[in-house]
Amino acid sequence: MSHATERLLCARVRPTRRPVMRQRWDDLFFLHWEYAAAAIQARLPAGLTVDTFEGKAYLGVVGFRMNAVRPLGLPALPWLSYFNELNVRTYVRDAAGEPGVWFFSLDCDRAPAVVIARAGFGLPYEHAAMSFGPGLAQTCRRQGEQETARYAWSAVSSPQIAAPGSLEFHLAERYSFFSDRGGRLVRGQVHHAPYQLSLAEANAWSDLPLRWDGFDVGGRPPDLAHCCQGVAIEAFSLVPAHA
Numbered sequence: 349m350s351h352a353t354e355r356l357l358c359a360r361v362r363p364t365r366r367p368v369m370r371q372r373w374d375d376l377f378f379l380h381w382e383y384a385a386a387a388i389q390a391r392l393p394a395g396l397t398v399d400t401f402e403g404k405a406y407l408g409v410v411g412f413r414m415n416a417v418r419p420l421g422l423p424a425l426p427w428l429s430y431f432n433e434l435n436v437r438t439y440v441r442d443a444a445g446e447p448g449v450w451f452f453s454l455d456c457d458r459a460p461a462v463v464i465a466r467a468g469f470g471l472p473y474e475h476a477a478m479s480f481g482p483g484l485a486q487t488c489r490r491q492g493e494q495e496t497a498r499y500a501w502s503a504v505s506s507p508q509i510a511a512p513g514s515l516e517f518h519l520a521e522r523y524s525f526f527s528d529r530g531g532r533l534v535r536g537q538v539h540h541a542p543y544q545l546s547l548a549e550a551n552a553w554s555d556l557p558l559r560w561d562g563f564d565v566g567g568r569p570p571d572l573a574h575c576c577q578g579v580a581i582e583a584f585s586l587v588p589a590h591a
Contacts, residue, residue, distance in 0.1 A: 444590035448524035470529030
């Protein structure tokens, strides 16, 4: 087993400190495009290095429904605790080799959630008009943009946990994210059961979120498509990253 795979396995161990939030991520889709590692690296803050798999770097567009989002010890609230999200991401390591995700954007259709996530976690949330359904389908139009990104997907294989050392494991088994909070690189952590991933057919897809964030994939379809029914999440407070 490679050192990189060992670090990813270690990263999914539940932190010993108390979580600060609980939530569910449901009806997820994961679309990935191979992209030039140097071009991604140029967009990362100091202290982070693009994490490649067999020399290849990837950009992901990941959409899902956020359900029952609430602080630890409090109940979920109608409307406020339920919303859609779509993020543009890549995969990175900090100076100590800690694996995680770097978000270029996170679109969300709840304005209070956008404000809280920006202030509390330093994440680049954007307010967007979004919808989910009918069926496995999601739309997103970021505030200030004229076009709507549309997605529809269906599972074409039975769900299973990604095998250690596989590309799916490299992309999915990420339990940390990095963000810039007041000019300081920090790491947030989540804990959940490993994703039960299915290969997916992308019946509708869009590269608009990539283009909104300044990435051009030439209009080509995603190189990989996966989906997952959902996972229950514990989220933990930010800690300093190794820069």
